[in-house]
Structure formats: structure tokens, C-alpha cells
Amino acid sequence: MNLLAVIRVAIRALLRNRLRSFLTALGIIIGVAAVIAMVSIGEGAKSRVEQSFAAMGTNLLVVRSGSSQMGGARGGFGSQPTLTWDDLKAIQTELSSVKYAAPELRGNQPLISEEQNWTTRVAGVTPDYLLLRNWRIASGSGLPEDPESNAKVVVLGKTVVEKLFGAYSDPVGQIVRIRNVPFEVAGVLEAKGQSPMGDDYDDTALVPVRAYAEKLQGGLKKFIAGTIYVSSATGVPTSKAESDLNNLLRDRHRIRLGGEDDFNVRNLAEIASAQEQSTQTLTTLLAAIAAVSLLVGGIGVMNIMLVSVTERTREIGVRMAVGARPRDILLQFLVEALVLALIGGLTGVILGVTIAQQLSSSFGWPLLIRVDVVLLSVAVSAAVGVVFGLYPARKASQLDPIEALRYE
Amino acid sequence: MALIELREVTREYHMGDVDVRALRGVTLDIEAGEFVAIMGTSGSGKSTLMNTLGCLDRPTAGHYRLDGREVSTLRRDELAEIRNRTLGFVFQNFNLLARTSALENVELPLLYAGVPAAERHARAAAALERVGLGKRLDHTPSQLSGGQQQRVAIARALVGEPRVILADEPTGNLDSATSVEVMALLQALGRAGITVILVTHELDIAEYAARNIVMKDGQVISDIRREPVIAEVPA
16 A cells, blocks of 8 residues: 555545544644744844843953952952053953953043033043944944044944934034033944843943043053953954963963952853853743643644544454555554644644744744754654554554454 | 365354354365355354454464465464455445445555556446446445445455455345345356355345355354355346
């Protein structure tokens, strides 16, 4: 008996009990749809987290000065300036695992435009800083390319522009006074949204680092009274850059083996990956719950196949009498279970993708359908059909033809 | 060598705690082309004999040679193949597949013989034509009368061109006029060279057979050849 004929017979048998077949397939449909939708939700959440970390800047290391010690009271990191401009140069030139290194001097400063005033985080930075933080200029020319420039220009974040000039204005070329020093607006930053911790990235103003040091901060010639942002070179793990950075600074600051660092390096990539891992765990959990419902669907298939074998005992007897071998009967019921499970699986894929689409558009997440998950769940539903169909099919094939023919 | 040779065939089985000896040493030869009626009361062993002849059951002891081949020791797959190619069955309650057309019911043995679809349709249609149902190929059993259903069953039995047709009480569920029609059909098959073995407890049905075998308590108690009554279908 060829396979095509077997499949036709199976489909005919399933159509004979439409409602029952549908309800049985529904178990598989819900299982597969749940797996696909759940994984898609998990992936959406993960990409959300990834996006917010990407906004912060990926493969980022933050280097801060060490702590001060005054009569037994230890200040926090950064309280004792230990990082020098020479350290920065050394990081930029000596480490191959580092792509960009940029200083950031930062403080809250009042900004005054012609009509309004607003106090915000003003940061003295170099052009590399923008590259390092994945930050682009939306309009204007941006900061001068020379990192040593002390030009009195400022690049404003979107929130600051709104507060000082109104929502839809272009302030490029206008004058903003920072601590009464006039700065020309040289550009507006692209909106970046919120940090993973909920801070507004766009509530900031950037000026050249030299201008900041000379006009706004004052003093401290040799030391950097702020932070150095470092990004690892492409293809280099952030942890490698981190250890190189540690070694270089310990060496330059002449810290002995076993001595305490007088600086602090934080690895943002690690924080990001921890976050990603937690969403990954969530995805796995959701998928596992969904897989259980697929299993329950499989048990439904087995149940209905057992009923079907019992109901069709006479038919099995007739088929055997006219020459069906046990394996023909086995194949017939197995194919029936398989067709049922596969139809359920494919319908489940369609339903799952539809649900994922609905959810992603209502949450505003990107629609992420993992092809491997789709293929896997179809394969699993087929496997469910075979595994749970095997026992009833075997039972059918082992029937005694005489008993089967006599069955009422 | 006879087409069917039974030698000291016994069949015992257990029903609960009771051992039933359904056949107690049956020795029997049936030649090709014979029309045989097996008779006996309920419990005489005639059904067990029929199942054994039909390769649905295997003897506990003894030998059964069908067409020169020892079948008492064959595996289930091999028995299925013999049922498919050498035997045809007609049952008392027709045993057609419900909600399945006459044509497809008749095609069933060919399906398991691996006959390609086009040939299958053609042969099944020809078999239905032969039993006088050439115009009812698409009818399902529920749309056919009892006599018509039994004729579909006969078409199914003969479509595989078997050597032997086994009919278990083929007229048991039919009225007497229809019974004569069915017997006429079986006699026609006999004339065409097919061996027909019939199980019945009705004397008048047995009269259509050329040989009557009577069973009692698992043994053959009489085996006579006689001139059969010819089944005449009233025009």
C-alpha cells in the first residue's frame, strides 16, 4: 500500500469526525502557538533590553579616579583625582585592545538662553566621546574635531533644547550662557531616550573638554577631574580591554602586586549581559510552560487515537481479512496521528505568529519570530504525533482479525 | 494433490478457565473448483474450521496445505498475503466499510496488494459489473439494500482473482428471494473455476452446494457429494 493512499485514507478518516479531529488538533494548535508566541515575547523583551544598552554604548568601560582618605574617612571613587591627561594619552596610544578613550568632565550647570534658563548636566568631552557612546548629531556641525580645542561651543540634548528654546526650534548659531560664559550652540544631539536606570539621556549639554576645564571647572592642570570612557576594539572582548586597562594604569601609577587600585574600572557590557541573561531565563521559562501544553496536546492525540482504534475495530478486522498486514494497520493509524499533529502544528504556527504580531504591535516591540523555534515546534508536534500515535497504532495492528471481525 | 489439504487439524483455546477444543482432528481434502457447504449446529466447530481455512487462525496441531503450501506455521504477514492473493471472504453481516463507496470497498484488497490506482478502479468497476452493480459504484452501504451490500461484498471477495472464496453464512441476514440471488452468484463463480466454501446452518442453502460436510463436536461426521440444486433467479 503506497504512502499517498495511506495519507488519503488517514485524511478521510479524520474528516469523518471533523469536530473531534479539530478539538484534538486544538491541543496541538494551542501548544505550538503558545511556544511561538511566548518565545517571540521573550525575544521582544530581550531586544528591548539590548536596545536600551546599545543606547548607553556597547563594550563600554568606565574608568574613574580612586578614593580619597581624610583622617580615616574614605571618600567614594572619584573623590581623589588620580587619573592624568597623560594616562588618557597612554590608553589611547598604547593599548591595541582599545578603540576609543575619551574624558568626561561633568557637573550640573545653569544654562541661560534669551528667554529661558535650565540647569542640566554639562559635560566636557572630546569628539571621540560621541563615537564611543553611539551618539550622533541631529543638526549643526557638532564639537570641533580637535580634541585640544577650547572653543566656546556647546552641543545640546533634545530635552535642553525644548526647555530653553521650545519644542520645534533649531537653536544652532544662538548663544547660550553657561555660568555666564557665552557659548555658541554648534549642534543638537540625536534623541536617545532613557537609560536602563530611567535617566533622561537627552537632558545634557556637551562642550569641548578644554573649554570645560578652563571656563567652567578651573584648576587641576595635570589630573582629570572626571571620568574616562573607553570602548574596546572591534572583535576584542571587553574583558580583555578591561584587564589591559587595569595593567596599564597599575603600571603607570606604580602600584605593587597586591596593592589596592587607585582607580576603578566598570564594565558596562557585563551589566548588559546580566540583564540579557535574566530575560533569556524568562524566555526559557515561558517556552517550557508552553512546551508542557504541547505535551498535553500530545496526550489528547493519544486519547483520541485509542478511542478511534476501539471504534474502528471491525474496520480493522475487515482490512486484515482482505489482506492488510499488521504493519499496514500500524502505518494507517500512525499516519492518521501524524497528519492530525502536523495539521495542528502548522495551524499553531499561523496562530502563534498572528498572536506574536498582535502582541508586538501593542507593546511596541519589534516582531521577532525565531525560525528555529518555528521549525522546532513543527518538528516537535510531528514527533508528538508519532510518539503518542505509536501505542494506539501498535494496539490496532496487534488485534486478532477474528476477534476484530466479531467486535460489536 | 488437492487445493486444500487438512491433516489431523486440532484447535484448542482458553476461554477463562475453560479449555475449548474447537477442532479435534479434522482431515479433509477440497479439490479446486468444488462448491462445498460446511454445516453444523452452533458450537460444532464449523466457524473455527472456516477461520482456519481462511488463514485467519492457525491450528494448534496438524497440517494445513493450501495450494501445495504449508500454511499452519506461517507468520502473520505471510498469512495476510495469502488472504490477499489466494482467498476471498464473504461475511454474514457484509462487513463493508461504512460511508465508503461501493467502488472503494471493492478496491480494498487491491490497495493492500499494491495495485496502481488506475488499474484498481478499473478492476473494481469490472467486479461490480460482474455482480450486477455496475450502475451503483458511488453508492455507500447505507444507500444499498442488504442483497446489494452482499453483492458488493462478493465483488470485493472476487476482485483479487482468488482461488477460494469463503462465505460465512452469506444469506443469514437476507430474505429468501435475495438469498437465491446470492447463491446464484456464488454458483456462477463456482462455474468460473473458483472454489467456493460456504458455512451455513440452513439446509436449503446447503442444497445449492455439490458437497455437504457436517460438523459436530469439532469433528467431521458426514461428508457427502450430491447433485446441487441450481439457483434460478426469477426473471
